Amino acid sequence: MNFEFTEEQIMIQQAARDFAQRELIHDVIERDTKAIFPEAHIKKLAELGFLGMMVDPKYDGGGMDTISYVLAMEEISKIDASVSVIMSVNNSLVCYGIEKWGTEEQKEKYLKPLARGEKIGAFLLSEPEAGSDATHQRTTAVDMGDHYLVNGTKNWITNANSASTYILIAQTNPELKHKGINAFLVDKNSPGISLGPHEDKMGMRSSDTHSVMFNDVKVPKENRIGADGFGFSFAMKILEGGRIGIASQALGIASGAMELAIKYSKERKTFGTEICNHQAIAFKLADMAVKVENARNLCLKAAWMKDNGGNYSLYGSMAKQYAADIAMEVTTEAVQIHGGYGYVKEYHVERLMREAKLTQIYEGTSEVQKIVISRSILKD
Amino acid sequence: MKILVCMSNVPDTTTKIRFTGDNKSFDAGGVQWIINPWDELALTRALELKDANPALFENISVALVGNASTEPTIRKALAIGADNGIRVNTEPADSYYVAAQLAAVIRSQPFDIILCGIDSSDYNGSAVGGMLAELAGLNVASSVSSLDVENGSLVLKREIDGGTETLGIQTPFLAVVQKGITKEPRIPSMRGIMAARTKPLQVVEATREEALTEFVTYELPGVKAACKMIDPENVKELVNLLHNEAKVI
Structure with a gap:
């Protein structure tokens, strides 16, 4: 058992964090408000190789493992889930499907430009x-x-x-x-x-x-x-892997909201002290931290199973259902901690709360994940 | 031409600094290490020059004085785009010691351009670049804010009092670079991270040198006093506080 990331995994996590901080955060509210597609941002993400990061280098991909993908998805989703969903669909649904089940001709014609991020799927x-x-x-x-x-x-x-x-x-x-x-x-x-x-x-x-x-x-x-x-069968197999991507997205939305809540709670004062010193707020933060850590561990376990040839279907569903549900809870509490400021766009948490809702719905609702999980545990 | 970028391995700039052992040593527990930001900008500028003039610049190396734990920092530089790394296997005891080790590297493998960041974000010595140029007998330009190729020649710009100075310089030379050298560091790409796996990282043993300084003790900056906001109209109150409380007038 080893919980340490490799040097490369840490480098990828840092690269995704730097990208999100430098390229996404400055206009994320405007793009969200006006529903503007992040065209220039996606182009840069493609240049860095994030759009086909798990594809074999012989098909022009990044050749990285699923653990790295989870780390990158979390970092980008902390700031902008609209960008991370584009990344998730391209990586885990489209590229993965063609690479795993496509013919050589299909890989040559379709996978390579998708893995390079020149085209999106x-x-x-x-x-x-x-x-x-x-x-x-x-x-x-x-x-x-x-x-x-x-x-x-x-x-x-x-x-x-x-x-x-x-x-x-x-x-x-x-x-x-x-x-x-x-x-x-x-x-x-x-x-x-x-x-x-x-x-x-x-x-x-x-x-x-x-x-x-x-x-x-x-x-x-x-x-x-x-x-x-x-x-x-193809669609179901693809969605099994896709769930790891969306689970990681939900994780990022939750951890992003938690980071903002922690920061705000150390700055905002009521009754003569920072609000993090009030037990009502401190306990909310503690609950958030436990949920985020659980979600992260589930995502990483599902990714580890996928990387090591295990049956990751059950763990992918567990990760997605849990991470999506706690993303909704954590973002709601993050808005609560921010009070009135949380309800206005400038503080980001209301957007994260709106984004969290979708993770409970797409690529298999939380209820569908429970069908998968219950069938799996009742099978034997 | 061959470029060498000298790097320091420093704590991430957001690290909460702590000391141990009666404030005699830095507590490195839990610290994330990064390429010194000025050195990273120097490397970025070197890569930009190579991208724009591939025929002119054949190779970019990075060199770092540190033990084996600093290798992730070197591999980050390789992932960003440096061609090869050199690690001098010893603790960076002080500025002179580091400069002497790097001078030995330069003597053993010649470079045309050596770039150093203006200071390191940990000890802020601002000394290695100048010392290294002296020890290696190189032309040197300090406070360089621009390094470019114009009509096949290298042109440096330096910030001077009230303006900018433009220099032509003979290779080999050392430039100590600062603000303005480039906008922001590069983010390593997946391809770069993959390529770094197979790029050469040479480990050389340290030469016999003695550090010239000894760290006696460290102390953290004092806690900043709370800020008082005064209405811009209320000059009387401002004068009162400066006179009676701050006692500066």
């Missing part, structure tokens, strides 16, 4: 009537012999507009139910693809979220990922 699974229940895909991809013909609508798609490459999940053989579902690599510029309006979200407002409509979109046969009917 999006993962199209949710539908107006199929979110948590992903088996009921209404979007169809009909096998036309030399290509697939795609029709349907995908909802709540992160990076929908900024992405160049989509991983699309669609139903090819409805009679086979979830075993008839396929996954495809689709160029966003394909004729027949159109986007709904930018979703006006509660939090993570500067990431671009849209619905995506497919109207007779032709997808080449060679763009299917894996064997015919592998799509549902």
Whole structure:
């Protein structure tokens, strides 16, 4: 048992911290308020290699482990979860899926530019009537012999507009139910693809979220990922890894809020002393610290299991459910500690509270995580 | 041309400083070590020059005097972009001792440009650069705020009283760099961190030198008195406090 990070892991954590402090914090409130996509910020993040940090260097990635990814995601999410969700989708959903199950040709054509961060990817699974229940895909991809013909609508798609490459999940053989579902690599510029309006979200407002409509979109046969009917299994396996990314994001939102609360509690005075000297506040901070540390340990355990070839599905779900739920609790208490100042944008904690809410919903709600966890522990 | 950037391994600038053993030694427990900020800016400027003039600058080395625990700091410099590192395996006893060790490095492997930060954020000696130039017999420019290549020649700018001085200088030379040398240090990229794994880090043994100074004791700065805000209209109160409380007028 060794709880020490390696020298490289610490260097990556520091690099992510420096990036967030130098490049993100100065305009995060404005971007959140006006829902401005962080284009220049993402370009710099790509140059540093954070958008494909776990991809094998032979496909132009950073070759780093999942522990490093957790550390980087936490640091960036402390400051700006809109940026970290773009990083998470590109790393753990899109790049990971292509690297693990794509053909060499698909890796050459799609993975390399994604790993370099020159292009961004999006993962199209949710539908107006199929979110948590992903088996009921209404979007169809009909096998036309030399290509697939795609029709349907995908909802709540992160990076929908900024992405160049989509991983699309669609139903090819409805009679086979979830075993008839396929996954495809689709160029966003394909004729027949159109986007709904930018979703006006509660939090993570500067990431671009849209619905995506497919109207007779032709997808080449060679763009299917894996064997015919592998799509549902592919999506579920990808989400198992994706949860580590979102868990780390939730962790970062929580630890960021806690750091702000600690700082504020040492500055703000009431009844003649700094408020951290009041037990009511000190105990809140103690509760926050325990929750954040637990969440961090769960994230790192899930990452360690993934890096060491273990079955990380259960731990990824535990990490995501716990980190998301405590992110909501910790950010709410951080606002409370800030009092009236916490309710205005300048102090950041109200934004972190809005961002925390989404981590309980996307990439599997907290309730869905409990289904995964309970099924796993009841299995034997 | 070959550039050498001399670095110090210093506590992170946000470290809470503590002393142990009757205030005779620095308590290094729990301290995160970093590249001395001025040295990091010197390295950044060297990398910028190499990026802009790849034909002119063939290699950037970094050198540090310290024990094996300082190697993460050297590898950070390699991750940022330095080509190779040199560690002189000894404790940096004082400014003269460090300068003498670095002078031995320069004598054994010649460089065209040697860059030193103006001071280190731990002991603020501001002495190594000048001493090193003297010991190694190099041209030296102090307080350099700009280092550039113009028409194939190196041009230095120095801050002087009321203005700026522009210098041409013959290599090899040593420049002690300060504010203005570049804007901000580089963040290491994933590719850089990966590349640092295989970049050479040479360990050389120290030469026989004696430190010229001895640390007798350290003390922390006194607690700052609370700040009193006075209304700008209330000059009478200001004068009263300066006269009766601060007793400075």
